[in-house]
Each structure stands twice: as structure tokens, then as C-alpha cells.
Amino acid sequence: MATADQKIDALIKRDYQAGFVTELEADAVPAGLDEGTIRVISAKKNEPAFMLAWRLRAYRHWLTMTTPQWAHVHYPPIDYQDIVYYSAPKSGKDGPTSLDEVDPKLLETYEKLGIPLKEQEMLAGVAVDAVFDSVSVATTFKEKLGELGIVFCSFSEAVREHPALVEQYLGSVVPHTDNFYAALNSAVFSDGSFVYVPKGVRCPMELSTYFRINASNTGQFERTLIIAEEGAYVSYLEGCTAPMRDENQLHAAVVELVALKDAQIKYSTVQNWYPGDEEGRGGIYNFVTKRGACRGANAKISWTQVETGSAITWKYPSVILEADNSVGEFYSVALTNNRQQADTGTKMVHIGSNTRSTIISKGISAGRGQNTYRGLVKILKGAENARNYTQCDSLLMGDQCGAHTFPYIEVKNPTAKVEHEATTSKISEDQLFYLIQRGLSAEDAVSMIVNGFCKAVFKELPMEFAVEAQKLLGISLEGAVG
Amino acid sequence: MLSIRNLQASVNDEPILKGIDLEVNAGEVHAIMGPNGSGKSTLANVLAGRENYTVTGGEVIYQGKDLLALAPEDRAREGVFLAFQYPVEIPGVSNIYLLKAALNAIRKHRGEPELDAIDFLELVKGKIALVEMREELLYRSVNEGFSGGEKKRNEILQMAVLEPRLAILDETDSGLDIDALQAVASGVNALRSQERAIILVTHYQRLLNYIEPDHVHVLAEGRIMKSGDKGLAHELERQGYGWITQPAAGTSP
């Protein structure tokens, strides 16, 4: 499918990613959380004073908060004193030393996704020499972005190299008081990505975290901030399509996007963290706060997500449409199989006039999976002629899974037009037999029907990602047939 | 190529096929006619291996193999094709994508390499002319929003691309206007060959004016009541099915 050029392009991008250098110390802070822990984290990262002050404010606020209970998910209480809040990237001592020590099921999945051996080792957390052969290529690309004035670096680096930008925008979209997990993240975040695209610049490549090894191993409390200045454009890809080996059960990330006048940010995620086994043992709790603000007229923010991993997903990428004529989009595929639970959706808050939002959500439940769409469309008083279109489809496979839809609509301006469509369907025996009669295996038939169901979302993904997301869906549904 | 011997099958514990015998040789076209509800679609579905159709007796030998022992996808890959009476819509799956996946699944089964995109497109464009189908339909979702005639043409297009050994066409003529009927018939006629057998399931004689069968069978009450040549179809057209299904009334003085 991908042409040779695109493949090479992708390789280069990966090498570029791999070229990031981690500057973390190779040690860990003992489990537990108090102000001392936060001071240590900040000191280890050589952070400026404002950063420490910000973390401490967040921590003190977090102490006053309780875990949200409204989501349609169930899990035992988390002991926040039992978590290690700072640990350096894995060394050979912690992780497996070769692929032989890695769960064969995980390797099987890599095989099916066609992931090269070297990459498999990295994803599985095998201690490998992460220096790929083209550091020079990486440098070239970093230089190329640099020439355009684009900053793309780890969050820690941004705090040191671009403190003014960080101080101006950090917490401006997701304040440290926003919710329990966002407050915790603000206090202890380890690392993440930072992107700044200056006025009028169109970022010439997809920026991707795929190979930010250091970020993924310390990614329990990731923090990402993307700023697009007036007229800027950037497309950002988060995550990778292969399941990541990860021992952290709790993930509480925060992503903030800021789009100024005429700017556009496209943020795509394929999340495939470890979902736990068939019985629901293990698996990641993914409690994420993602929000973008359209701060200038005609700004546009699009979230596209494919969520197939994690034991629990709690995630509502949202757009605050502050400025006139701004546009927010949310395209989502969420799949739950076995005992996975997902409560996901979006918030579109219309503040400016002529603001428009589109929500397309496709939920797939198989096994004993529970899939909830939760969305809020809020049209404030001043939002003249605001428009929203929401389409929310659920597909059920088998009779032990569940699909739930909670669309909340608050309209304070009578000129608003809000449309909501929802469907729930099952894969029909007729469709399956039709495809099988044409020679497809039952698994391929299911995967084809499910991919068709998700098409409206997949077409929003960058092509490379879309192809992998399709394969991934097939793999995630294995065993769901029959 | 196909020997059906004393085939019995039930749906939901209700016996529908009550002992079917049929011999089909390569190169032949057989028409199976019969009143509504007589079991024609049931026979087609049993041969294709659809779930919920339980074989309760008899056997089916296809190219020397026990057909009923094969999984439905393997029957398809071995060359059994069913053109559905009611082709289903599959949203979001493009017609051409399905065609390619199906063809490659069958080629893989035969140990042949997958066709690349260019060769495949060339092949499909050749076939689409046969059934006079609009090319635009290739890029639409499978059967979604297709007219009745377009759905049936699409079935024949799939058949033309997949080149089955044994094609079973279930009421492919029903609901077609005369243009569509001719297009479908010319598609089928183009596929007639010494290596291929075709079973036409139909309620009306009309289709047989365009596709001339070698043999005609009347299926009623789960059994083949009468077999003959194409003359039998004309007789059915004149007299209806009553004289066969109710022998007493059919015997003239």
C-alpha cells in the first residue's frame, strides 16, 4: 500500500524520533508521594523555580480532591502511596534481556503487525542499544524543523530551553484544578512532548512520538503541550499501534493544545496499551485529560483516536471553541474486548459565534467488553449560529458485552443547531456469510465488517496510521468471533 | 462435478429438503424451478454451507470431495459460488476492496501469488464491461444504495472475477427489468465453459429464454419431482406447477 517513498519517509521519521536524547538520571525515587517527592523530581530535572511552584500548587490542590466516580467503569481503589513517581528509563537490569523472555503472545502480535525485530525489542522493553544507524539523519531533520522555527522536543527539554513558552501556556487549557487525574499529573508529570509552530509555518512532516523510548518508559504521567501560532499547521501522531509492554498500571496523561488565529492542529492517537488478559488480569488504567483551545478566529482542532488497548480507558478529548468561526472535530473508534472497559467521548464547548463541531464516535464491544460514549455539547449564550453534528454508532459482537451512550446537550443560545444521530447494531449473520461465501475466513470477514463500520474515522488518520489501525483492529478482535 | 445423493436438511428442526438427487457435470447448465417455499434457496444455502441449515441425511460429492465436510470458506475457495437472492449491504467496505480480498483469498488457496493492484484493476475492468455495470459502483460500499438490478449485476461481476467451478445463482432474475436481465444473462453466458457448471435457481421461465439450460428440474416439497430438458420449462410456463406437485390433478383423460 505505502509507496517506497512513503516507507523511507516513515523510516526517517522513526530514526528522527529515536534520535532524541534522554537526560534523566539512572535512578528512582522510592514509592510514595509528598511534597518532598515533588521537590526531588523537580530538582532531578533541573527545573526553574516557576515549575516547582506550579507542581506544588497542583499537589496541594490534588490533596483536596477525590477520584471521580461518574464514569461507567469499575476497578479496585488505587493506592497512590504505592506508586513510584520518578524512575529513570529502564536499564538492562529491570527489563527482559532478550526477546526469549517476553510473553510469546505479545511477540505473535508484533509478528502479525509486521514489526521488524529491532523494533519489537524496543516495544517489548528489551534493553537494546537504541542508537539507530542514522543519527545524522535525525540531526538533519531536527535542523530542518529548526530552520522553520519549529520546536519539537521532550517536555523536560522545553522547560529548560523555552521556559517562557511553557510558563505562558502550561495549564492554560487544562488548569491544575481541572480534575483529580489532571491535578495529579500536574504535580508529578515525568516527561512528554512539546511542540511550538511559529506564525505562518506549516509543519512539513507528521510529528510522532512513536519512538520516543525515553518518554514511553517514564510515560506514566505524560504531559504534552502543542502550540500553533497564527496561521500555523501541525499534525501530531501519538502512540504506536503495537501493544507496549509496560509495568505501570496507572496512566494519567494530560495533553493541551492551543491554536491561535487561522491555525490548525490535527492530533491523532492510536492507543494500544496492554488490555489485560481474557480474565481481566493486569492491563493499564488509562485516565487521560486531553483538551484543545481555539483561541483565535478560524482556528481548527481535530482529535482522531483509535482506542483498542488498556483495561480501562477514561478519556474525553475536547475542544473549547473560544473564538469566532473556530472548528472542533472528534473522530473516535473505541474497541473493548474480553473484560476491557472504555468510557470515552468528547466535550465541545461553543463560546464564539459561528463555531462548528463534529463528533463521530464508533464504539465496538466484544467479549465482555463495556463501551460507553459520553459526550457534552455545550453552546454558551454568546455563541450565535453555533452548529454541532454528532453521530454515535455502536456495534455489538456477542451477547455478553455492553454499549452505553450518554449524550449531554446544553444549549443557551436559540440560534444553535445541534443534530444527534445514534445507532446500535450487531454484526449480521447475513453479512458474515456473504463474505465467507466469497472465500474470506470468519476472522477476516469480521475484521472487514468492523473496519467498514469505522471507515468514517479511519479516513481521518494519516495513511500509514490508518493501515496499521486496520490491522490492529483485526488483531484486537481475535477470538471474538463465534 | 457435483453429485447430490438423497440430501436431507432441516431448518430450525423443520425438515425442508426431503431427499434430493442431482447429478451435475462440468460444462452443464441446470435450471432448478419450483414454487415459492419449495426449498430452492435452502438447497443453495446447504451447498454453500450456511449455518443453521442442518444436513440430516445424504451426501454431496464435489470434484471427488465430501463437500459437506468442508468449511464454508473452503467451499468458496474450491470454486463454489453462490449468487445471493438478497445480496446484503456492507457499509464502509468498498466493492472493489471486497473483490480483491476475495480473489486473493482464493488465489492463495490455489497456491497462486496475489495479484498486484494494476493487474487486478485491469481484470476487473474487463469483467465489468461484461455485466454493463457502472464503474463508479466499484468504489461504493458493497451493495449500499444499489438498485435491485445493480445488486444482481454486482453478484454476476463477483462471479466473473472469481471464476468459480460451480456457480449457483439463486433467483438472480427476480425483480430485474429487461435490460438488467439481458446484462445478467450475457454475463452468465460468457462464463459458460467446459470446466464450469452452473445451477440456475429460478421461479420463472423467463430467464431461460436468455440462458439456455441443458437440464431442467422441478423442486417441490423438498424433492425433485421431475427432470427434463428445456422443453419442461416451457411446459411449466404453460401449465404452472400444479400438474407436477399434485399428480392426480395433472393427469389428463
Ligand SMILES: Nc1ncnc2c1ncn2[C@@H]1O[C@H](COP(=O)(O)OP(=O)(O)O)[C@@H](O)[C@H]1O
Ligand atoms: N432461515 C429459515 N428459518 C425458518 N424457515 C426457513 C428458513 N429458510 C427457509 N425456511 C423455510 O423453508 C422452506 C423453503 O424455503 P426456501 O428454501 O427459501 O424456498 P424457495 O427458495 O424455494 O422459495 C419455506 O417453508 C421456508 O419458510
Ligand SMILES: [Mg+2]
Ligand atoms: Mg428462494
